Amino acid sequence: MKRIRLIVQIIYTIITNGYAYGFLNGKIYQGNLKYVCVPGLNCYSCPGALASCPMGALQALLNRRGFQVPFAVLGFFFLFGSLLGRFVCGWLCPFGLLQDLLHKIPLFRKKKRLPLHHILKYGKYAVLILLAGAGSLFLLGGNFAKTPAFCKYLCPSGTFFGALPLLGSNALLRSQAGLLFFWKLGLLLAILLLSVKIYRPFCQYLCPLGAVYGWFNRFSLVQVRWEREQCTFCMACKKACPLDLEPEEISVSPECIRCGACADACPASCIHMGISAGKGASAPCQDQ
Template identity: 35%
Template sequence: MKINKISLKRLVFLIFFLFIFNAYFFSDIFKHIPVPVLNCYANPTATFACPIGTIQHFLVVNSFSFLTIGMILLVGFFIGRMTCGWACPFGFVQELINKIPLPHIRPPEWLRYGKYLFLLIPVVLLPIFWVDKSGYSVTYFCKICPSGALGAGIPQVLLHPEFKNLLGLQFVAKMSILAFIVIAVIFNNRFFCKYICPLGAMLGAANKVSMIQMKLDIDKCVKCNRCQSVCPTDIKIYEEPDSPECIRCMECVKVCPTKCISVGMKKF
């Protein structure tokens, strides 16, 4: 398959950030700082903190992470969900898995709302309201996060085999969820990003107001759907250029036969 310039550039960025976010030697300096991608804090090589884990942690201790929320708002305002397409390690892994040549399955569109439920319930509500007798809660989304299972669960068990027995059913459940996501991604690219990811839900909400925008010359568009055929999140850009599903990967820009898609700054 021929790799276009945007695909190659994005591949370089994804590999670069995969290294940066897992540069073990710098973890002592930066690991308390969240970045706008899913890369589990418990990963032995992780350089930074996961924003979703950080938000839950502060809610569990009845506090508020101004740094994390501020970072998400700032990134969202400038580039929207672009970090999902150009920097997220777990998104990158999903795209690699999806290269397996099997038929594509398209679930119902309403399932995309699932990520908002995951953001609301296990990330926000459960850590606040579901507490034990001593008044403590836990980071519920972290308990089921497949990114954490891949980046932290497996490496930690390989380094410390005794952890597997200590975690028991929780480890089995988490690995089962990861296996389901891997299988789902084979048939539907970025399945987790589209239907589950709470960080994608937060950043996607900023797509309509972010400074970086996908632009469409509707008069040139012939609705050939080539944009959808290369889109990791399976959207038709001509229906909603500032869709919260768009990860600003720009793959559609290169393949558009009429060159009606572009990237530019939002006019306020």
């Protein structure tokens, strides 16, 4: 499962960021695919991006005059979330892939969580509400226009996949980089460095898209199921889980990114990842 996931992540990232002309010329794709959003955090200013970022799209709609409910982005959230939940984070997010790769570097003693995890894990909800939500509604830019606050002040995916390739290949943009760019670059470097030691720190503590999809984990079509009756409570799943989740938590936790490590590790085969045909998270498992 681990190797399959890595292959899927790489292929997905290449396909959704396959506009090679953009990388070579410091430009971005401007075709019709950008009417729709991809499921993961994927900056639409990445030179290779073929579709839109759902979090960027949310802020673009909130940046309109007055307040209008952003129905289109809610639609994408419900569609992707109901089908996949945080499977998107584990399998279909380019920035998640980047953090996964960095965590493989054999430097430092690896840790699954930061100290004060039980408090810090709510950071992503604060980012969603305060930056992507209220920030995009009320913060004003230099020309008194509303600003996409999450993209502007925090998003490390935009810095890595958008800013660095664009500034590297476009001299005009490079000449305009100022304090804000260096703030975002510093944040990016801190998150990337932390990723070598801690498993996916951005996903665990800061990603507003993870906060959205986490809500769908309980009832999404793709599920991880734990069968209590067959469990020997050896805790092999907890040891294998990169997020340190207990077997009771795996099915329903908004933190689970559906990586499948628990299912691979379970010696009693009582954890399965697959498609739910039932009515909710409490449905028992049946082998097909």
